Amino acid sequence: MKANLSKPLFIILVGFLLAAPWFIYPIFLMKVLCFALFASAFNLLLGYTGLLSFGHAAFLGGAGYVCGYIIRDLGLPPELGLFGGTLFAALLGYFMGALAIRRQGIYFAMITMALAQMLYFVFLQAPFTGGEDGMQGIPRGVFLGVLDLQSDLKIYYLVLFFFLTVTALIARVISSPFGKILFAIKENEPRAISLGYEVDRFKLLAFILSGALAGLAGSLQALFMGFETLSDSHWSMSGLVILMTLVGGVGTLMGPMIGALVITVLEHKVGEIGNWLFTLTSIEWFRSLGESVTIVTGFIFVVCVMAFRKGIVGEVLSKFQNKHN
Secondary structure, eight states, rough: HHHHHHHHHHHHHHHHHHGGGGGGGGHHHHHHHHHHHHHHHHHHHHHOOOOOOOHHHHHHHHHHHHHIIIIIIOOOOOHHEEEEEHHHHHHHHHHHHHHHHSSOHHHHHHHHHHHHHHHHHHHOGGGGGGGOBOOOOOOOOEEEEEEETTTTHHHHHHHHHHHHHHHHHHHHHHHHHHHHHHHHHHHHHHHHTTTTTOOHHHHHEEEEEEHHHHHHHHHHHHHHHHHHHHHHHHHHHHHHHHHHHHHHHOSSSHHHHHHHHHHHHHHHHHHHHHHHHHHHOOOOGGGGGGGOOOHHHHHHHHHHHHOTTTTHHHHEEEEHHHHHH
């Protein structure tokens, strides 16, 4: 039943995304797509393998810096920047994963967070990153020598192509024997071990894949935004992607995408919400909501956890399945 509902929803989503840049600001849409890609990569680890990483910001920010360095400082084309950023994230995923999978639960999460914060301070001090000012002036260039990325519309469809490709890849992975093994590890790791599976090897592979896809999201974001900042490498970004995944629905294909959309819209519209509430109530405090995004997102998170235990998409799929049983 889940597949019967997910496929039409995905087709509708693709149709909407193809037409969206003609009536919605493309830069905003690309940011949503990159966060959706980031959350989907994280969900591959949490939703299908049962590993809670609190250091995924390292992949997003680190790949963005590497991509920017390759394009801006080395003068190489954007396709090499995207490849370099993704490769860096995959290698980083190997080293972080090799250390972190030795522990489980909260210890695993704390190790990933500690390693990510170490990398954050490296980026803070490294000369090519620009420190607190960030890496500025990353040129978009010409993709594969034929696609001029100066046009917001052209680079949007490039980002959309990568987003759809990665979504198809994730769907294929979770339906493959490899994905079934990851799910078995999540549900009952001792039983998976007793069946003869090398659990640590599969965890590491999942961590590398998740890190590489998160790195692709960071590289794309640095490319279309033209800059990279420390905020993408900070631990709060790791918390934000957890929030996106939980709000949308852990262990669902479209859940992280919906969660990314909800949180990104909230972050952009919270100031307008505050002004609207001020108009209705004349309470001056609501004007300050634009500077207190975390208050609003935290409130939404509490509401979603209380009302939608399985996330937005998870609850919809559950009700659909119960209706047809």
